[in-house]
Amino acid sequence: MRLTPDEQAMLRGERGEAVRDALAYQIRVGEFFGAERFVPVTNAHMMGDIEVMGDGGFAYLCATRAKRARCTIPTTTNARCVDFEFAARFDQDEAEVDKERRLIDALREMNVLTTDTCINYQTLYQPHLGEHVAWGDTGTVIYANSVFGARTNFESGPAALAAALTGRTPEYGYHLPQHRRGTLVVRLEAALGDLADWGAVGKIVGEKHQSYYAVPVFTGVERVPLADELKHLGCSLASYGSMAMFHMVGVTPEAPSLAAALGGNAPADEIVIDDAAIERVYAGYALTDRSANLVVFSGPQLSLLEMKALSERFAGRTVHPGTQVFVTTSNGVKSAARRLGVLQSLDAAGVVVLEGVCFYILQNLSQMRVRNGWTNLISNSAKIVNIIGAHRFNTILRRTADCVEIACSGRLR
């Protein structure tokens, strides 16, 4: 890689040991991908919690802090594994919860804003067209690339932290225009009336074209898709397909036309998604065990508008005895929901709202599953239905209204 004088100084250790080590690590990653240089980034968003990091990662973080590491650009954190208000109720491991507290302290000492949200793009920072950032989780990345036209690769925790320390990232993948062109075309002919329908689209496209470098171009969108709908689509594409970008003709900024979105590429595939295709997704889940004692709205965290809509669906109803319903969101959204009375409606229905976490990374989740006798996990999020498998849930995607009905009746449908 070609290094600027500034970067050469970093590599000599003139900005401290932590910056030197971070840049050396970034060079190794950049060289793998054939990056020729670094690009400055304005914002970093990192995943870092004890469940994903483990003791090894935590020790690394403490060692980095001891080198007086300090983030040089605004740096925020993704959803984590403990909502401290619920740690005891969930019987989460006290030692791990304590580590999580110390881990948060360590991050703050390094100038990280521990915002603990995976919807930073809805609540914290909206980069503009062409702006380079270093973000993870995958849902944040695909939203940044696709909806904002900003530029980022999937940046894992160590990589986003390195970018936060050096203020730059190797220029490969989605920082380069040639990777941002559409590679396949998807014609949407389905009604797509629910968030879960958008997630189902992501599942169909993502499973068929599992590749980081696949960029679907959606056509046929006849109404203005809402931010939460694009969020569920993006999270699902990223989850099933490991995809980091999509275009939507007439909607996203790099797709004024199909030709512009493809940028000269011949599409590798042309898919049509109609209502029947969406229904096949819902019909594809095994219902052998009829238990309906766990309904989850999480992964991604809910926006304030999603929270409000959900509270209206639960209004005047109560969660079936023996069924548990969880929502996850950010501290900011939960605080606003409380002020606006939205939280109280959900609470009255028996819905538990967690903040700063994602359900699938909750510390001790496998043990919680066994203790609560959960087998089926029902959700309107195609992403969480996909990613929680290692905890041995049988997952079922359902539309939001069906999730609410299942939650209140205790009967799977």
Add this chain to the structure above:
Amino acid sequence: MTAPLATIRVTRAFGPAVEGEAVVSAEGFSPRYDLDRWSGLITKPGHKLEGTSLRDRICFFPTAKGGIAAGWAFYDIKHKGIAPRAFVFGVTNPVMVQGAVFAEIAITEGWDRSPAELIRTGDWVRVDPGRRVVELVRRA
């Protein structure tokens, strides 16, 4: 060094040269979605390798799945002593690379011949990132 029975050339590679027993998967991989990070076993119900241990193996996966959390996961499983010796991907994503580089586990991407045609689970293979090759050393 014995002459290899077959050689696959890879496009990109990082890490030390390693040898080990192959695990060849027809399905993509995520250390978060598929792997129990305490036992090193693939535990996702229905995964084609469900029940298989990846510890000390050379893992062949056509694709990567998901997920940012994988970046810490490789370091975590290495710290626990249950990490594979190498990952050989057809197509991977940056998280797998960032994670493997961070954990100093060998990783390659891209191949000139599909491993599924040449290598079976249990075969002994060598991954040499410096020469950008994967070699079949002996059959199981």
